[in-house]
Amino acid sequence: MADPAPHMTPDEFRRQGTELVEWIASYMERLEDLPVLAQVEPGWVRAQLPDHPPAEGEPWPDIVADLDRVIVPGLTHWQSPNFFAYFPGNATGPSILGDLLSAGLGVQGMLWATSPACTELEQLVLDWLLELTGLPQRFSSKGPGGGVIQESASSANLCALRDLAVRRGAEPARLRAYVSTQTHSSVEKAARVAGLAPRQLEAIDVGPDYAMLPDALARAMAADAAAGLAPCFVAATVGTTSSTALDPVPAIAEVARAHGAWVHVDAAFAGSAAVCPELRFVNDGADVADSWCFNPHKWLLTNFDCSALWVADRAPLLAALSVTPEYLRNASTDAGAVVDYRDWQIPLGRRFRALKLWFVIRHYGAAGLAAHIRSGVALGQELAAWVEADERFELAAPAPLSLVCLRHREGDEATQTIIDAVNGSGHAYVTHTRLDDRLVLRVAIGQARTERRHVEALWEQITALA
Amino acid sequence: MADPAPHMTPDEFRRQGTELVEWIASYMERLEDLPVLAQVEPGWVRAQLPDHPPAEGEPWPDIVADLDRVIVPGLTHWQSPNFFAYFPGNATGPSILGDLLSAGLGVQGMLWATSPACTELEQLVLDWLLELTGLPQRFSSKGPGGGVIQESASSANLCALRDLAVRRGAEPARLRAYVSTQTHSSVEKAARVAGLAPRQLEAIDVGPDYAMLPDALARAMAADAAAGLAPCFVAATVGTTSSTALDPVPAIAEVARAHGAWVHVDAAFAGSAAVCPELRFVNDGADVADSWCFNPHKWLLTNFDCSALWVADRAPLLAALSVTPEYLRNASTDAGAVVDYRDWQIPLGRRFRALKLWFVIRHYGAAGLAAHIRSGVALGQELAAWVEADERFELAAPAPLSLVCLRHREGDEATQTIIDAVNGSGHAYVTHTRLDDRLVLRVAIGQARTERRHVEALWEQITALA
Numbered sequence: 001m002a003d004p005a006p007h008m009t010p011d012e013f014r015r016q017g018t019e020l021v022e023w024i025a026s027y028m029e030r031l032e033d034l035p036v037l038a039q040v041e042p043g044w045v046r047a048q049l050p051d052h053p054p055a056e057g058e059p060w061p062d063i064v065a066d067l068d069r070v071i072v073p074g075l076t077h078w079q080s081p082n083f084f085a086y087f088p089g090n091a092t093g094p095s096i097l098g099d100l101l102s103a104g105l106g107v108q109g110m111l112w113a114t115s116p117a118c119t120e121l122e123q124l125v126l127d128w129l130l131e132l133t134g135l136p137q138r139f140s141s142k143g144p145g146g147g148v149i150q151e152s153a154s155s156a157n158l159c160a161l162r163d164l165a166v167r168r169g170a171e172p173a174r175l176r177a178y179v180s181t182q183t184h185s186s187v188e189k190a191a192r193v194a195g196l197a198p199r200q201l202e203a204i205d206v207g208p209d210y211a212m213l214p215d216a217l218a219r220a221m222a223a224d225a226a227a228g229l230a231p232c233f234v235a236a237t238v239g240t241t242s243s244t245a246l247d248p249v250p251a252i253a254e255v256a257r258a259h260g261a262w263v264h265v266d267a268a269f270a271g272s273a274a275v276c277p278e279l280r281f282v283n284d285g286a287d288v289a290d291s292w293c294f295n296p297h298k299w300l301l302t303n304f305d306c307s308a309l310w311v312a313d314r315a316p317l318l319a320a321l322s323v324t325p326e327y328l329r330n331a332s333t334d335a336g337a338v339v340d341y342r343d344w345q346i347p348l349g350r351r352f353r354a355l356k357l358w359f360v361i362r363h364y365g366a367a368g369l370a371a372h373i374r375s376g377v378a379l380g381q382e383l384a385a386w387v388e389a390d391e392r393f394e395l396a397a398p399a400p401l402s403l404v405c406l407r408h409r410e411g412d413e414a415t416q417t418i419i420d421a422v423n424g425s426g427h428a429y430v431t432h433t434r435l436d437d438r439l440v441l442r443v444a445i446g447q448a449r450t451e452r453r454h455v456e457a458l459w460e461q462i463t464a465l466a
Numbered sequence: 467m468a469d470p471a472p473h474m475t476p477d478e479f480r481r482q483g484t485e486l487v488e489w490i491a492s493y494m495e496r497l498e499d500l501p502v503l504a505q506v507e508p509g510w511v512r513a514q515l516p517d518h519p520p521a522e523g524e525p526w527p528d529i530v531a532d533l534d535r536v537i538v539p540g541l542t543h544w545q546s547p548n549f550f551a552y553f554p555g556n557a558t559g560p561s562i563l564g565d566l567l568s569a570g571l572g573v574q575g576m577l578w579a580t581s582p583a584c585t586e587l588e589q590l591v592l593d594w595l596l597e598l599t600g601l602p603q604r605f606s607s608k609g610p611g612g613g614v615i616q617e618s619a620s621s622a623n624l625c626a627l628r629d630l631a632v633r634r635g636a637e638p639a640r641l642r643a644y645v646s647t648q649t650h651s652s653v654e655k656a657a658r659v660a661g662l663a664p665r666q667l668e669a670i671d672v673g674p675d676y677a678m679l680p681d682a683l684a685r686a687m688a689a690d691a692a693a694g695l696a697p698c699f700v701a702a703t704v705g706t707t708s709s710t711a712l713d714p715v716p717a718i719a720e721v722a723r724a725h726g727a728w729v730h731v732d733a734a735f736a737g738s739a740a741v742c743p744e745l746r747f748v749n750d751g752a753d754v755a756d757s758w759c760f761n762p763h764k765w766l767l768t769n770f771d772c773s774a775l776w777v778a779d780r781a782p783l784l785a786a787l788s789v790t791p792e793y794l795r796n797a798s799t800d801a802g803a804v805v806d807y808r809d810w811q812i813p814l815g816r817r818f819r820a821l822k823l824w825f826v827i828r829h830y831g832a833a834g835l836a837a838h839i840r841s842g843v844a845l846g847q848e849l850a851a852w853v854e855a856d857e858r859f860e861l862a863a864p865a866p867l868s869l870v871c872l873r874h875r876e877g878d879e880a881t882q883t884i885i886d887a888v889n890g891s892g893h894a895y896v897t898h899t900r901l902d903d904r905l906v907l908r909v910a911i912g913q914a915r916t917e918r919r920h921v922e923a924l925w926e927q928i929t930a931l932a
Contacts, residue, residue: 004841006830
């Protein structure tokens, strides 16, 4: 008989798990003092580790020792209160524990039957999320539509786009899809993966607020239709990545409707704001969109990945994505009594991601979620006011939520110098974009640990550098 | 000033985290006594929970109390030693801790710069995995190829397939892709999502061992080429889902090569076996395949999701999937000094999944990983021998690894009765398939907790029912 595999016993798991929880709690306490952007050169992390895997298992303390020695210096600390880059990606206590539980249970929810709780809890929390954000009940799982958690907005967009193409039955090469010049690259990627040629995805002009111009969309769709093409899909964005511009969804939907085109709304960052009743302008048009998504893994205190997608009618999505081989058939599915989420996504397998959203919603409650969003928006508005009051700087775009886009009035070089100095200092991490071909410093506020003093310190650093 | 959000402090995280670790350890200890397949009716889980989200945050003990009350009864226990369904999905201690750490760090590795450790550790562990499995160095990150972790084999297949279409530049409607009648449904789904019409994906016949017939493939590709079509992609399977049939990859690759078609190998389950030198027949053809994937999240003690994909040449993959908007540009990427994994996958964002694979490899070592696989194969071979020795049963297919396909000689009804009785009893969970249009009971061995006594008990139950 060969040696048995050295599986970790429940008691060892207790011990190592408790130690790792302690390590993570202490990482949380140290976060503020760590340089936000990783300071290592390419290849540094790998060079610290052995080139070959171990022949025999290693003792756990050796593994944990490498976390501080190799991993932490190689991180860009997304959970730092001084992380103002991209958009926030909050990993809060309840969401970490939700992921721990998901890993510990180790179930795979491709079918209702492979763990009913995985499917039913996901339907429940996505219905809860509709209620929390004031999104319309037409997306509820209790009607012909429903919600699903996807691993990213890109996949969600791809499903919706691909779905459309299948649904329309138009000749593939004649399909035309529309975005704005400010739409996230994920939609372009989704179109590519779905087999659309570059000419089949048209970028519509935006106005001075960087929001899509419905008139320009109407002209493009009409010209395509007149040329015998098939306008089939419009992606509107609520809160663009560069500047949180808000596409006018109702007007866009009206234009799209005239051509029978699917309207998908990507509210990846901004959608979470709707947990505050006073910010529900981000939901404008939800009553007429075909699909809607936003990412609790950005601003809603839930760790990556957790992207919520709703459709008003699930039939075309299922028609596009359902493939049932014999080995996946089962009585519950055959009876039509259940939802099998594998038919709502590209991969077959799926983790129990609803747990973390459930933990987050229950831990914070509606009031706690709103308090977090409200705090970020207040800080964003305050920073925007400071920028406007300083004659050396200007706002590069409206700041409707908590992203502030600013630039030095002297031009790109001055702005770039500030960005490089801030990031190089390790005190904070900001990213850039270009608007009207001018460089922009983006300050995205919304990290759970960010307080007023962190935004103040950043602004002090920026102005000192000016 | 509004109320602050009730974020969980590091000390609260310590307390709740330690309690949850204890809960999971105790779940591990109870696993063997729980009914494997969930016994609840559709709607039961949801009916136990409030229809509306809480207005205020709830105390943590109330949340945890619902785990035993609602979640556990609603689970199908994939980690039970009596789980013989589908393929195993092992969530071992080290992999759970890897996921906990990934959640706790909360970094997002879309770019090298957004956490260098996330990218470099992934390159390292995928190179380690090549060495552990004896796969060829042509897939190493140190050459023109390289490996990447994908969330599922479906996505990996899709990337490879889509990549090909772009690379070939053939007219989309003329592309033809080939699978066998036994290929996993994920490839069909990937083809759909990539915009291929059903007629563009051809299912090639298999022989009596359920492996693809290279002669049949050669005939189909030649006929298509003669008809002016563009044969471009062949998906070979090493270890099919129904019966772990092994497609003859070298012969398939030779046929495909003559047409310049891409050869992708899906070794989702069986690929892990190669950690045992004596089982490296599963690697046949790896020296000539364009892409290769297997899922450590199935048989290699790493929890879902962790699908490893390698390509011999990364250029076409990047050409297909790289889209760089301004806000993702950075000095390291512009200098070409680093790998940005967002260009290797469909979604933009990515979790730090390399951690769990790193923990698993270090905890078990090469010897421990091999011991686990060897134990599963030994049990599978033993069960296959019992089936062959019992005149009431027969093997429905060869059992080269640890999946045993059997049926009652009296026919489908007798086999179905046994499947239903086993699953209904809660003692074990097996699934079915059809081979040559006859019902088959699949016993997939490989769960980390499964010992000889569990397989014996299952066989006793089956024979008692016969």
